[in-house]
Amino acid sequence: MMKQLVLAAALFGIFSTAALADDRYATRPPVVLSPDLTAPWINQLGGGTVRPVVYQRPVIQPQRGLFQRRVIRQMPQPAPQTVSAINPGIPAIRHPIEPQFLPQMVDYDTTEKPGTIVIDTNNRFLYLVMAGGKARRYGVGVGKPGFEWAGVHKITRKTEWPDWTPPAEMISREAAKGHYLPARMDGGAENPLGARAMYLGSTLYRIHGTNAPWSIGSAVSSGCIRLRNEDVVDLYDRVSVGTRVIVM
Known part of the structure; x- marks a missing residue:
């Protein structure tokens, strides 16, 4: 009797193991890989389309005390760029305008009459001469x-x-550099002359606004004097045709 029980148990174990094996391999489980694995054979799993995932390693910065805290330092982002409409193809980095180039009243000793515009190209300032030894100064x-x-x-x-x-x-000139300018552009926010223009004599030069306000304070134009749009509107309303303009 004992031998029969042992034989029955052995047979049951064999058949149950086979059943479990069949059930286990009937549907193979998906292959799960750690993203840290970068062995070349990983690429073969997807027919060459799988790429290892690369994570930024945290930077360990020492802290005062007995313990250290793990800090992930954010990488600095590059400054947004645009392309100058006057000089297409040349990226102009956008940056906040320097405080000295914002409109302000300043002391200004000159023999020019009030209402005269004096442009100091070396220092990037435009002065609208006022009475009493004062001038309204704009960055250009x-x-x-x-x-x-x-x-x-x-x-x-x-x-x-x-x-x-x-x-x-x-x-x-620009075509020789591979930059092709439009024959004409309607006025508007994208126009490089900006919101206002004041034409100087019979020349091609103008005092005008700009669609690139971050360029104020720089030597960037083909000879024109540019101001921020809000500043050129302010100046435009203060002067008239016939105003004397001195560029030096």
Whole structure:
């Protein structure tokens, strides 16, 4: 009797093991991989489309005391960039305008009459002469190297949201660099002349706004004097056709 029981138990174990084996391998479980594995054979699992995941390692910074705390230092983000409409293809880094280039009343000793505009291209300032030894000062962008100029003119025309027609010389110059300018651009927020323009004499130079306010305080233009849009609107309302403009 005992032998029969032992034999029955052995047979039951064999059949149950086979059943479990069949059940275990009827449907294979998915293969789960740690993202830290970077062995070349991992790429073979997906036919060459699988790529190891790379995680940024935390930076351990020592702390005062007996213990250290793990700190993940965020990597600095690059400054957003844009492309200058006057100089397409050349990235201009956006940055806040420096405080000295914001409009402000300053002491200004000059023999010029109130209402005269004096532009100091070296220091990137435009002065609107006021009475009592004062002037209203604005930050400006001026001509880049090779495009500097000086002279005395009068404002001959004023325009709100001016159209932009690049001079033939500028179109040719930029085309030689692989930059192709439009033959004409309607006035608007994307127009490089900005919200207002004041034309100087019979020249191609203007005092105008800009769609790149971060360029104020720099030598970036082809000779024109540019202000922030809010500043050129303020100046535009304070001067008239015939205003004397001194560029030095």
